[in-house]
């Protein structure tokens with residue numbers, strides 16, 4: 001039977017990356033996506049911006065919405081301080097299965113909790129299920145029309161505190177117009193746009209960093 005693109009991406013990791021070396025996993029995926037098959041990872045250019053925000057926030061508790069193959073999961077987790085935790089939500093079981101293997105190849109299982117399910121179902125259960133108080137950093141990279149409803153849900157569930165940082169991928173391409181309007185006009189956020197390019201292309205895209213003011 002035919003393999004899927006995520007399966008071929010995992011194969012490239014297992015062939016070209018060194019077990020336990022997160023940077024080699026990131027490099028292997030970027031090489032595969034640039035030279036073999038495009039895939040919707042945040043990529044190396046926007047990935048550097050992601051890295052700088054993670055390092056600046058130095059978060060103890062991170063939430064990622066939309067794991068896909070685990071590329072940004074590995075980038076973020078590789079920069080976390082000891083005892084910090086990254087919870088990543090993925091509702092497609094096939095993608096979740098691939099992501100688990102990519103995260104394991106990077107040797108980051110201890111820092112990552114991959115939860116298989118939909119953000120709308122799991123965000124309200126974060127406190128009771130995982131003992132989370134609030135998130136220091138949230139990386140939004142799932143369905144673009146879900147960024148705004150899930151942000152409002154995180155507010156309602158008390159998962160954001162004064163200073164929590166939301167970092168959203170694809171605010172230009174494919175675009176998240178309602179989310180962008182919200183975080184840029186709401187008095188409860190200070191927002192900043194980081195201009196970049198759509199992963200592995202010359203098309204404009206960018207990340208929006210929004211700090212919750214409480």
Ligand SMILES: CCCNc1ncnc2c1ncn2[C@@H]1O[C@H](/C=C/CNC(=O)c2cc(-c3ccc(F)cc3)cc(O)c2O)[C@@H](O)[C@H]1O
Pocket residue numbers: 040041042065066067068069089090091092095117118119120141142143144146169170173174198199
């Ligand atoms: C119930 C749905 C909302 N809740 C959800 N909860 C948990 N996981 C969810 C999820 N939504 C989607 N997901 C998962 O996130 C991932 C979805 C990501 C969607 N991303 C994009 O569409 C995307 C698309 C592009 C793109 C850009 C240009 C282009 F020509 C083609 C594609 C680039 C990107 O960087 C992207 O992130 C999948 O793994 C999906 O299974």
Ligand SMILES: [Mg+2]
Pocket residue numbers: 040041042141169170
């Ligand atoms: Mg994306």
